[in-house]
Structure formats: C-alpha cells, structure tokens
Amino acid sequence: MTRAITLLATATMLAGCAHTSRKPANGPGVGSASYRVADDTGMAHYQLAMGQVATGATLEAHEPPAYPDAMLSSCPSLVEVPARVIVGTQGNVGDVRMNPPAAQLPFADAVRRAVRSWRYTPLTLSRWAADADGNSHPVDTEAKPFSLDYVFTFRCEHGHTSISSGPQPATR
Template identity: 40%
Template sequence: MTTRALLAAAIALLLGACAQTPNRSVSAPINNGSNDTRHYQLAMGQVASGGSPFQRVDPIYPPSLLPRCMLPVDVDALLIVDTDGKVDEVRVADETQADAAHKLFISATREAAKQWQFNPLTIRYWTADANGEQHETGSETRPFSLRYTFHFECRDGRAITHTADRPAQA
C-alpha cells in the first residue's frame, strides 16, 4: 500500500469518527450498583433540568438525647425522588447495625427528608431540522436519587441541625 493510500485511509477514519451519531429516543439508565437507584446517561439531543430541592426541612435533634449532648452525628442518606418531585424513600447505609441512639438520628433524618420537595427531573428531547434550527420533540419526567448529609450537633444543651448545601459524595 502506498503512502498516499495509507494517508487517505487515516483521514477517512478520522472524518468518520467526527460524524454525529443519531439521536436515541430514550436516555439509557445506568445502574450504579445500589439496588434500583439509577443515574441517567443522556443521549445526544437530550437535556435534563430540575432535580433540585425547592423545599428543605432540617431534621430535629432527638429530644431524648439532648440532655446527653452527644458528639456531632452525620447521617448520610440517599433520597429516592419520584416523578412528581416528592421524596418517596430515604435509605441509610448500615441502618440495621446502628445502635439505639443512632437509630433516633436516622429516624429524625427520614422524617425531615420525607418533607422535602424537588423540582421534577425533566428530560427534554431536541432535534435539528434541515436548516439547523433546534426544536423540542418531547419530554418526560423521571425518578432520581441524590445523597445528602444530615448533621446533628449539641452545644451547651442546644440542638444544632442542618443539611449539607450540596449532595454528599457517592
């Protein structure tokens, strides 16, 4: 094979790699290994919006533990949010192995998180026409999950609670 032929083949391969792949009509869910929670990988032409909380409720320090003024406690929780933006389920790792005091913090976390409300996760489908103009061709809402850290602290007999402003790292 000549140098020109090899060069032409290499250019054809590079140009072929630059070609756009066709739009898929549905984004592919990726199972992240934790039961039925998923992350969505968007296909070309898909745009996601929402999935952010607009109503948050801080947890209440368990009243029965307040006299003891325990060391600070963090509860990492996975919030499962339905298509309407309501928290459907709250999962806490190692909950069954938690001692009685920690179970009270988990219960307070669950009670607060179930009152949260999110903007629904909306996936919009876009396509371009022959003139290159973008048009929305449809949309759907999807359930999703996010991790948050709920913090409990006691200082001088006073309860201090809050939730991390950003989702906890997975």
C-alpha cells in the same frame, strides 16, 4: 443625638442577626442539625444521548431535621447520618434509605421525618432536534426518578453558650 440613634439602630440590627442560647451547665444541651450533599458516592447516573438535555432535580422546599429532644440529655457532640433520598417523577420524596447503628436511630427518625416533606423540581430528560430551517425544538420530554446522597450532621453543645451570626467565612 444622631450618633446615639445610629448606635442604637446598629445594635438592634446586629442583635437580630445573632442567636444566643444559654443552658445551665447541668441542664440539657443545645442541639442543631444541618446537611450537605455527599461527595461522589459512585452512584449510577443517567447517560444522555446526543441531543438530550436534563433539567430539574433541584431542591425546592426543604427544612433540616430537628435535633431529637430525647437526645439532648445525653448530648452527643457530633453524629453524622448518611442517607440516600429517592425522588419520584413528580419531585416528591418516595423513600429515605439509611443503615444507621442502633445508637443513631433517634437521629435517623428525625432525618426521615424532615426529608419526607422535601420537594424537588422533577428531573426531566428532553430530546431536541432541528427542523429543516435549523431551528431546534423539543421532540419529547420524560420525567425520571432520581436519588441523591446526603450527610446529615447533628451537633450538641452541653452547658455552653451558642452564638450564630450567619454563614462562616470560607477557609482554604
């Protein structure tokens, strides 16, 4: 009896970790979206002076874009949309810049809708100094705008079962 309960509990936990989507072969596809920070894009960076420290500029609230429903019927297998996210001094996204071809416009709109709600910890530059006793303390702090480049990836599977059980193991 204990073994049966253990097997049932294990099966239940595994079922909670996996997501299965099934669509008929002739029906619309199953879409997903993800994003990553783009590789070095040659963007300018703030130059810190001696005694200056930068903190923040970390993503706090974020949801990936939704796969556009209108594109599920054509189900392109892979679409990548590069975008520059411009963040203001309060940590709110002020603009999302991209130059997508016409075929990517529904995906670009999905990126804009999602990224506009993202929230970052504001980027602050603080200047530190030491007093006569050698104790350091901040002299001044200033919030700065910043931008980050991302690549948004949209995938669609047409007529196939899609199973995801969490992060994939790293490959070398």
